[in-house]
Amino acid sequence: MTRIPVWKSITSELEGEIARGLYRPGDKLPTEAELSRRFGVNRHTARRALADLAARGIVNSRRGAGVFVTAAPLDYPIGGKVRFAQNIRASGRLPGRRSLRIETRPASTEEAAALSLAPGEAVIVYEGLSLAEDMPIAHFISCFPAAPLPGLPETLTEVVSITEALRRNGVSDYTRLSTRLSATLASPTQALHLGLRDGAPLLRSESVNQDPEGRPVEYGLTWFVGERVTLIVGDGANG
Template sequence: MARSPIWKSITATLTSEIAGGQYRAGDKLPTEAELSQRFGVNRHTLRRALAEMAGAGLVVARRGAGVFVQGSPTDYALGRRTRFHQNVLASGRTPSRQSLRLETRKADAREAEALTLALGAEVHVVEGLSLADGVPLALFRSVFPANRFPKLLFALEASNSVTAALAACGLKDYTRASTRLTAKTADALQALHLRLPEGAPLLRSVAVNVDTEGVAVEYGLTWFAGDRVTLTVQPE
């Protein structure tokens, strides 16, 4: 009886291991040399198997970095009450956030305009990573008027949740007034944080959130990893 090509057997084995959780979304597979030794094949045969898996959307090769397990994109709804934690939970994944920067400084011209502040007014700047199941989905920067929320940074250190921190500072509800989306490519630092190759596609969101009186309370920029997030917009 004719034997199936060995690359098909390798594909089936690695696919089964991914499905079984041995390799999760965002994990790096062993090197070509290690896999070739494991399966007793040359690199040409191994690359045929990896190419088949890439074509099926299971893995992605990143030049100079290796081959990584490709998770299915997380659905992320953009609406008047967009909340990261709720969005990721709704997709069946576990949300988390990693703080990169908490700082109070003077607003630049764009921030002051978005928040209707005097140029040079003090603002709180919060930067970090948003993750689902430990895989980075986005980099974010949120800017808040410091005069209105003087204790916001302390509240964020305690909760690591923007919504909870704002509630602790007296803002019980806020909604999105505007969102602007632009296609970008990852620079070296963004790529490092998001575990992407430099030049990978990103989708940048620029948004302004307001309180129930329509007063701006947050100016936010988010850089979503293009292959990990599906943004959905629904009329409200």
């Protein structure tokens, strides 16, 4: 009889445990070292078993974080109201953000045009990662006009929600003025932040949001992880 390779036996065992719910979507699997001890094999064999699960989409590897059971992509409506936290909670997950930088600098030509500013006028730049249950689902860069929002940089360090940060600085509400969607590939830096391989597919959103008086208040670029988010565009996408 043909002997089944050890790595395939490990793969089968782990796949069965996932199917029985011992590891649920989003759960982290044991490390290579832990699997090596459990099954009495070297780390190369454990690594090959995990690679087979990843190749079949059962798990995904996040650089520096580990290997996780693949979660179903969450639905993310793109509608008139722009509410990240509300969209994530609607999917049954806990929203979060990780700040990468907050700075005030002169606007680029593109940013000035989007926010109806004079060339070189100051903007507040907020860059970070959007999270769902601690899983990075997007990399974002948001720009705000600095003059009417002098307290925004400090507020962004105090609250997770951009909506709340804007409310505390006098913007009671805002809606989406325009959105452009395109496909792109993750840069090495984005791959590192998002726990992806270099060149993984991303969905790029370029949007402008306006306050109740019709003044542009935010120009944003967001790169969603294609395998973790399904963008929904249409009349029902008003989350």
